[in-house]
Amino acid sequence: MVLQQLAAGKPGPDIGPLLWIRGSMTTHEDDTTCRLRPFRFDDLPQLVRLDRRCFSPDIAYDRFEMVYHLTAPRHTCLLAVPTNDSTPSLLGFVIVAVGKASREGQIVTIDVDPDARRRGIGRLLLQAAEQLLAGHRNRSVRLQVAEDNAGAQRFYEEMGYQQAGRHIDYYPDGTNAIEMVKKLSAPENRRSAE
Ligand SMILES: CC(C)(COP(=O)(O)OP(=O)(O)OC[C@H]1O[C@@H](n2cnc3c(N)ncnc32)[C@H](O)[C@@H]1OP(=O)(O)O)[C@@H](O)C(=O)NCCC(=O)NCCS
Numbered sequence: 001m002v003l004q005q006l007a008a009g010k011p012g013p014d015i016g017p018l019l020w021i022r023g024s025m026t027t028h029e030d031d032t033t034c035r036l037r038p039f040r041f042d043d044l045p046q047l048v049r050l051d052r053r054c055f056s057p058d059i060a061y062d063r064f065e066m067v068y069h070l071t072a073p074r075h076t077c078l079l080a081v082p083t084n085d086s087t088p089s090l091l092g093f094v095i096v097a098v099g100k101a102s103r104e105g106q107i108v109t110i111d112v113d114p115d116a117r118r119r120g121i122g123r124l125l126l127q128a129a130e131q132l133l134a135g136h137r138n139r140s141v142r143l144q145v146a147e148d149n150a151g152a153q154r155f156y157e158e159m160g161y162q163q164a165g166r167h168i169d170y171y172p173d174g175t176n177a178i179e180m181v182k183k184l185s186a187p188e189n190r191r192s193a194e
Contacts, residue, residue: 039077058173105133
């Protein structure tokens with residue numbers, strides 16, 4: 001079914017409320033201006049390629065793992081693409097798992113093209129993911145990051161995440177993972193409704 005959808009280039013799974021990315025969110029740094037948009041199945045090859053550029057072969061998702069994460073229940077993906085760029089190109093993406101009973105969301109992965117880093121694209125993607133989770137009444141967000149990935153840990157700390165544990169031998173290559181958590185604030189409309 002999924003492969004048929006992929007072949008047909010059909011749109012990706014419903015990603016629920018996305019009012020906060022209506023129009024375009026932009027980041028201006030040097031000549032980079034980007035907007036966020038939801039994943040479509042014909043984006044899959046670009047996502048797999050970018051993930052391979054961002055992670056070592058042992059950690060990067062292959063095509064089937066990527067399809068699994070993109071189509072798993074309550075998972076969604078946002079892409080950062082250049083504004084007004086007609087050629088298909090990808091600056092970054094984030095895959096998010098929306099929490100249900102636990103009310104805790106999860107960042108599955110966040111990838112920014114190595115040539116586009118330190119321009120605010122990761123921040124833009126992560127903030128949109130957090131807003132999406134808050135819109136689904138998730139009260140916190142959790143993620144795992146490789147213990148030797150100091151740059152990403154600094155990024156998450158800068159974004160308000162705190163270390164909450166450690167997983168030994170977490171990744172296929174035996175690398176340990178650091179667990180990080182952030183509490184989310186309720187959106188304005190939820191506060192006034194409660
Ligand atoms: C982590 C990652 C997503 C950050 O994306 P980015 O677009 O470069 O991040 P931003 O430009 O939005 O950075 C926001 C802030 O986070 C911090 N930061 C980001 N990358 C950093 C790094 N490598 N070292 C130290 N601080 C960093 C900085 O404070 C930065 O602000 P500044 O540039 O004004 O100093 C990107 O480096 C990446 O894709 N890495 C490979 C994949 C990965 O490790 N993903 C996370 C693993 S779970």
